[in-house]
Amino acid sequence: MLEELEDDTRAIRRDATRARILAAAWELARRDGVAAITLRDVARQVGMRAPSLYTYFPSKNAMYDAMYADGARELAQTLSRRAEVSDPRETLRNRIRLFIDFCVADPVRYQLIMERPIPGFEPTPESFRITIDALADTRADMEATGVRGESALDMWRALITGLVSLQIANDPGGDRWTRLQDDALDMFLAHHADGPTGARRPERKGGEA
Amino acid sequence: MLEELEDDTRAIRRDATRARILAAAWELARRDGVAAITLRDVARQVGMRAPSLYTYFPSKNAMYDAMYADGARELAQTLSRRAEVSDPRETLRNRIRLFIDFCVADPVRYQLIMERPIPGFEPTPESFRITIDALADTRADMEATGVRGESALDMWRALITGLVSLQIANDPGGDRWTRLQDDALDMFLAHHADGPTGARRPERKGGEA
């Protein structure tokens, strides 16, 4: 029968339209903020009316979830490009650069994936999983430099989060904070890693001056 | 005449009602988020209907601005309590603790003052000024420890911002990140200050290992 072929064609067209809708949603989100987009505007952007979108997404939150998955996949793809070199510190540095560049390249995408900017929306577990997996290897790169412990990872997350969020909030398009990333890593490693032996520092108290 | 006395009494009652309205607004903001509060709900909370609020605030944004000024004054008052001790590092440590405690004690207040959580609202210059002034002395405390330069201050802001925002977002009510504050300061000072002489480190390149 020809029916199966027709079904395939139909599915392909459907996916293409879905992609067009998502692209329009991203464009409006970048212009007005993620939380500000409306189904009416998204529909107009692709030459439709709002109710037609319900053919492709059962709800607005479902559309948000598809956007989230989009961004999470882009993050995964970006980090997969990190180069592994002989010096583990340079490997880590490379990963950090990829991550920070990803964040500041599209602040709205960053917010959608890393923060929770839309009241009432949180990603489905399947979509969230993509983000988790993408970030999971950071720990290995970190430990390869001799850094151990949850506290050290938490400290590092804080440092990177702070650099990115201040960059986006106070110097969008610039590099006032992102240019500190290498210095930040030097500072962090000097404090948390004790060279190739990987011996751990004491938990705190009594500076090393 | 008695008219002036009556005017005073009336003004006092008006201010008291304004304060009751603001308290209600804060309560709802803490429960549902700053951006989610509605005039209807705030009014109900104080036993009124929404239009009555316009006697006390000319617009919703004016109410937000009053809330902003509230929070900013509380920040100023908090930081004014910082103890100045002989060791400038301990003085700085004390200020940081006050600041971080202030932030995590009321995440919604933190967001209103330090971020821009409400589309279409930004504080009036007079209200914003309160925040600026409250934070201005941090630089002096920092420089008293021998740290110099805008980059160092930017790095420090990033570190604190990261600790606070991760704490609020991922461990509300806990101390997973806030307990790192002393360690963060040690790390930062070890990297950015060169002891009492105050000599500056090179701008970057070539680790100090």
Add this chain to the structure above:
DNA sequence: GTCTATATCCAGATAGAC
């Protein structure tokens, strides 16, 4: 000063014709 009633606007979502 507070109320009711209402203007005005906009949102997400559904029904049903075509």
Add this chain to the structure above:
DNA sequence: GTCTATCTGGATATAGAC
């Protein structure tokens, strides 16, 4: 699959009675 028309609900803000 897409449309028009509509439901349902909520928001800020204003007019005018009391």
